[in-house]
Amino acid sequence: MQAPSSVRTLVIAAVAAVLLMVPLAVSAADAAPNDTCMMCHGDGAAKNAAGKSITVDAKSFAGSVHGQMSFKCTDCHSDVSADKLPHEPKLKPANCAACHEAPVKEYLATAHAKARAGGNMVAATCSNCHGVHDIQKSSEPASRTNVARIESTCGSCHGNDAVIQKAKLPGGNIVSQYHDSIHGQKTNGKGPAATKAPTCTGCHGAHKILTKNDPESRVNREHIALMCGSCHQQVYSRFSASQHGQMRQAGNSAAPTCIDCHSAHRIQQHAGTQWQLDVIKECGNCHQDFIATYRDTYHGQVTQLGFTRVATCNSCHGAHDVLPASNPKSMVSPENRVNTCRSCHPGANANFAAYEPHGNPHDRVGNPILYYTRLFMQLLLAGVFTFFGIHTLLWLIRSLKEVGKGRGGHDGH
Amino acid sequence: MSSSTLNAARPIAAAPERYYRRFAPTERVMHALLMLTFIGCALTGVPLLFADHTWAGTLVAFIGGFRAAALIHRVCAAIMSVVFVGHVLRVFIRALLSEDWLGYFWGPNSLVPNLKDGQDIVGMFKWFFGKGPRPQFDRYTYWEKFDYWAVFWGMFIIGGSGFMLWFPTFFSEFLPGWVFNVAMIVHGEEALLAVGFIFTIHFFNGHLRPEKFPMDLVVFTGRLPEHELKGERPLEYQRLVSAGRLQSLEAQAPSAQAVLYSRLLGTLGLTLGVLTILVIIYSAVV
Numbered sequence: 001m002q003a004p005s006s007v008r009t010l011v012i013a014a015v016a017a018v019l020l021m022v023p024l025a026v027s028a029a030d031a032a033p034n035d036t037c038m039m040c041h042g043d044g045a046a047k048n049a050a051g052k053s054i055t056v057d058a059k060s061f062a063g064s065v066h067g068q069m070s071f072k073c074t075d076c077h078s079d080v081s082a083d084k085l086p087h088e089p090k091l092k093p094a095n096c097a098a099c100h101e102a103p104v105k106e107y108l109a110t111a112h113a114k115a116r117a118g119g120n121m122v123a124a125t126c127s128n129c130h131g132v133h134d135i136q137k138s139s140e141p142a143s144r145t146n147v148a149r150i151e152s153t154c155g156s157c158h159g160n161d162a163v164i165q166k167a168k169l170p171g172g173n174i175v176s177q178y179h180d181s182i183h184g185q186k187t188n189g190k191g192p193a194a195t196k197a198p199t200c201t202g203c204h205g206a207h208k209i210l211t212k213n214d215p216e217s218r219v220n221r222e223h224i225a226l227m228c229g230s231c232h233q234q235v236y237s238r239f240s241a242s243q244h245g246q247m248r249q250a251g252n253s254a255a256p257t258c259i260d261c262h263s264a265h266r267i268q269q270h271a272g273t274q275w276q277l278d279v280i281k282e283c284g285n286c287h288q289d290f291i292a293t294y295r296d297t298y299h300g301q302v303t304q305l306g307f308t309r310v311a312t313c314n315s316c317h318g319a320h321d322v323l324p325a326s327n328p329k330s331m332v333s334p335e336n337r338v339n340t341c342r343s344c345h346p347g348a349n350a351n352f353a354a355y356e357p358h359g360n361p362h363d364r365v366g367n368p369i370l371y372y373t374r375l376f377m378q379l380l381l382a383g384v385f386t387f388f389g390i391h392t393l394l395w396l397i398r399s400l401k402e403v404g405k406g407r408g409g410h411d412g413h
Numbered sequence: 414m415s416s417s418t419l420n421a422a423r424p425i426a427a428a429p430e431r432y433y434r435r436f437a438p439t440e441r442v443m444h445a446l447l448m449l450t451f452i453g454c455a456l457t458g459v460p461l462l463f464a465d466h467t468w469a470g471t472l473v474a475f476i477g478g479f480r481a482a483a484l485i486h487r488v489c490a491a492i493m494s495v496v497f498v499g500h501v502l503r504v505f506i507r508a509l510l511s512e513d514w515l516g517y518f519w520g521p522n523s524l525v526p527n528l529k530d531g532q533d534i535v536g537m538f539k540w541f542f543g544k545g546p547r548p549q550f551d552r553y554t555y556w557e558k559f560d561y562w563a564v565f566w567g568m569f570i571i572g573g574s575g576f577m578l579w580f581p582t583f584f585s586e587f588l589p590g591w592v593f594n595v596a597m598i599v600h601g602e603e604a605l606l607a608v609g610f611i612f613t614i615h616f617f618n619g620h621l622r623p624e625k626f627p628m629d630l631v632v633f634t635g636r637l638p639e640h641e642l643k644g645e646r647p648l649e650y651q652r653l654v655s656a657g658r659l660q661s662l663e664a665q666a667p668s669a670q671a672v673l674y675s676r677l678l679g680t681l682g683l684t685l686g687v688l689t690i691l692v693i694i695y696s697a698v699v
Contacts, residue, residue, distance in 0.1 A: 295465070297597065298461070298578070298597070300464075301461040301462075301464040302461070302464075304464035304470075305460060305464045305470045305479060306470040306473075306474065307473070307478060307480075309479075309480070310479075347582030347583075348581075348582055349582070349586065351585035351586070351587075351589055351590050352581055352582060352585035352590065353590065354590025354591070355581075355590040355591070355593045356590065359591075361598055367594075369595060370591075370598060373595050373598050373599060374598050374602065377598065377599060377603065377606075378602065380602075380606065381606045381609070384563075384606060385610075388610070388614040391537075391538075392617050394542075395537070395541060395617075395622060396617070397541070398540065398543075399622055399623040399624055402623075402624075403623045403624075
């Protein structure tokens with residue numbers, strides 16, 4: 001037997017009503033406060049008394065990490081109560097530390113936080129890097145803190161010339177420098193290196209960004225080699241065994257570390273002409289006598305003219321493994337010198353290698369032969385030019401007089 | 414002496430004048446080759462001595478980079494060396510063939526300095542101050558002899574050191590290493606002397622002084638007008654007349670074409686040389 005159609009309709013309606021009520025009831029319990037907020041903040045044209053937009057993009061919040069976790073607005077804006085609306089025009093900043101205690105604690109010790117505490121409100125706080133209502137996990141490709149987007153996130157200040165000038169940010173436009181560096185080229189490129197090459201946070205850290213002068217900083221001079229070495233392990237071990245590395249280990253903080261030759265943000269591949277030419281000057285910053293004598297050689301002259309291919313400092317001394325000539329392992333030690341010359345001059349022999357690449361003709365005691373050779377040549381030049389300079393000048397004056405008299409100046413008349 | 418002698422090339426347009434041969438074709442070609450290769454070496458070598466100046470890098474880049482510059486430098490050096498060796502051989506062969514080989518090296522036609530050159534230097538200085546007549550010269554004046562021997566010495570010094578630096582592995586088979594340090598200093602300093610001397614003193618003596626300005630074409634055309642031979646080298650003129658040899662040296666006036674090409678070549682040399690000197694002076698001052 002069949003129930004009357006009216007009864008059937010009623011049952012269907014009841015079941016449908018119940019089924020519909022369940023989600024409504026659930027959302028009434030959780031989302032109702034957000035709906036209340038969105039009554040005002042969901043209006044795209046809504047402005048506060050000062051004329052500033054107060055719109056919150058509901059869709060963007062729903063997609064954020066907090067939205068996905070069904071946060072209520074009042075979870076962060078705890079000083080707003082549904083009982084008292086409209087709320088005060090000025091709310092307290094969201095207290096991220098209420099949940100994220102450890103990173104905020106790290107942040108509070110950093111250059112950014114100290115600058116803010118000192119009244120510099122340009123300095124980044126949580127929301128400048130993570131966003132406000134649209135915060136995403138850094139593993140999300142769209143997140144501001146995703147590896148692929150860190151450069152532009154940091155760059156919104158450290159790559160923005162107007163902000164850099166206004167806030168006197170250290171180092172100038174370091175993000176632009178980074179962008180053109182080998183690291184920046186990798187992270188902005190494709191392939192496996194894109195996620196492995198360091199972006200800003202790779203060296204500076206995420207929350208604990210300290211200035212390079214802070215002994216705790218990852219980019220402090222004392223920690224640079226170790227930090228670069230965390231990726232460049234083989235270079236690190238060669239550098240540690242080198243003269244420079246040993247000097248650093250002995251506590252000489254003036255001894256060069258990675259960034260002195262490679263720079264901090266402009267790091268280039270060593271094959272580049274400009275880098276090869278620049279690094280000569282880097283060596284010369286400390287080794288002034290040696291760059292002066294290097295510039296007297298053909299190698300030094302050609303590189304100064306702006307060309308490579310000829311020997312630069314590291315061609316003979318090595319790069320990361322530079323050692324003094326007294327060390328038998330050094331490329332310029334008496335044992336290895338001929339082989340070092342042969343890397344470019346295949347026919348080099350012991351005499352060839354006895355050429356003094358840093359012979360100083362100004363050093364009478366150390367290089368008497370060169371000193372007196374140069375002295376002789378200079379006296380010769382001075383003598384010839386003095387005699388003929390006078391000869392020419394007197395001749396010119398006399399000839400001009402002859403011409404003035406209407407005479408040719410030929411002799412014998 | 415008429416003022417027309419101010420310009421060596423002008424007389425061709427004036428009344429026909431006798432011309433006499435001063436330089437043989439071989440000598441003219443040698444001078445032209447020497448001049449061009451010298452300028453080639455100077456333009457590609459001087460930038461190295463002033464490598465810290467912007468113009469030097471720009472010039473070498475314009476030439477086509479340091480390897481192109483090095484190639485030009487070495488090609489010019491090789492040609493210059495051949496010219497030099499050819500000249501020395503020619504001198505000795507001609508001396509051997511000459512009836513009076515001693516007179517070939519020690520006569521008025523020789524470039525070997527003699528006592529009269531010393532007297533002429535004193536005489537010129539007296540003339541500079543108006544204290545005496547201008548000395549009477551023979552075929553070669555003392556400044557021409559100095560030019561010649563300066564180049565001769567320079568060939569050994571710059572050429573010798575240059576070949577050592579060009580072929581260091583070969584020379585180090587039998588020379589100690591410090592010789593290359595000496596070669597490097599000597600090559601640069603002597604080159605500066607040569608460039609400085611040729612592009613100022615030789616230019617003035619030979620071309621730029623008021624009597625010759627802007628240039629003397631005799632080394633290109635090989636011939637000079639009678640009034641110049643008589644006026645500038647009276648002893649040679651008298652010697653040739655009394656020996657009855659003047660006639661045999663008489664030559665046609667250089668053709669208009671020869672004069673044109675000579676002027677072009679001379680202008681090229683003078684311009685590049687003077688520019689080089691200006692750049693060196695600028696670099697020394699700045």
